[in-house]
Amino acid sequence: xxxxxxxxxxxxxxxxxxxxxxxxxxxxxxxxxxxxxxxxxxxxxxxxxxxxxxxxxxxxxxxxxxxxxxxxxxxxxxxxxxxxxxxxxxxxxxxxxxxxxxxxxxxxxxxxxxxxxxxxxxxxxxxxxxxxxxxxxxxxxxxxxxxxxxxxxxxxxxxxxxxxxxxxxxxxxxxxxxxxxxx
Numbered sequence: 001x002x003x004x005x006x007x008x009x010x011x012x013x014x015x016x017x018x019x020x021x022x023x024x025x026x027x028x029x030x031x032x033x034x035x036x037x038x039x040x041x042x043x044x045x046x047x048x049x050x051x052x053x054x055x056x057x058x059x060x061x062x063x064x065x066x067x068x069x070x071x072x073x074x075x076x077x078x079x080x081x082x083x084x085x086x087x088x089x090x091x092x093x094x095x096x097x098x099x100x101x102x103x104x105x106x107x108x109x110x111x112x113x114x115x116x117x118x119x120x121x122x123x124x125x126x127x128x129x130x131x132x133x134x135x136x137x138x139x140x141x142x143x144x145x146x147x148x149x150x151x152x153x154x155x156x157x158x159x160x161x162x163x164x165x166x167x168x169x170x171x172x173x174x175x176x177x178x179x180x181x182x183x
Contacts, residue, residue: 016070022046023071027078031086037075038170043111046071 022044030037041047053064089097 011066019046019067020070020074020077023074024078024081025074026071027075028082029078030075031079031083039112042115 022040023046025044026037026040026046028037029040038047041050049064050068053068057064086097
């Protein structure tokens with residue numbers, strides 16, 4: 001079976017709509033603090049085909065573009081429509097939505113953990129997990145806003161944009177969290 005089989009299969013309106021809805025979910029994940037669009041892309045089996053497409057962009061270019069158009073449309077719809085909802089919800093129900101986002105993060109761990117461990121884990125992987133968790137816990141205890149708020153400048157905007165871009169590509173990193181932390 002060819003690697004790009006998922007992209008080259010016969011398309012129909014139902015599959016197109018399903019891919020658009022997956023794109024909406026990924027777009028929502030991109031703007032909700034604590035939820036990662038990248039993790040949702042992994043869960044919805046969009047991530048690997050996207051990396052294969054971007055890794056060899058000339059191979060089956062038009063077929064790949066046709067495959068990802070509904071995902072892109074859905075992503076934009078998810079960001080635009082839900083940004084209005086999130087702004088209003090955070091204004092009125094900040095505590096409830098914070099708990100909801102913590103639940104989103106906790107809910108994505110099992111799938112991300114399984115996906116990350118498909119090729120096995122070694123002691124270094126577990127050590128990295130523990131050190132990272134301790135580092136994040138220390139930042140949270142010291143007051144993350146004080147440590148990460150940056151003064152607006154050209155370099156700060158470039159750095160913030162790079163971190164948001166990285167957050168969109170790497171599953172588990174939430175770009176909206178970076179925006180909140182950077183003020």
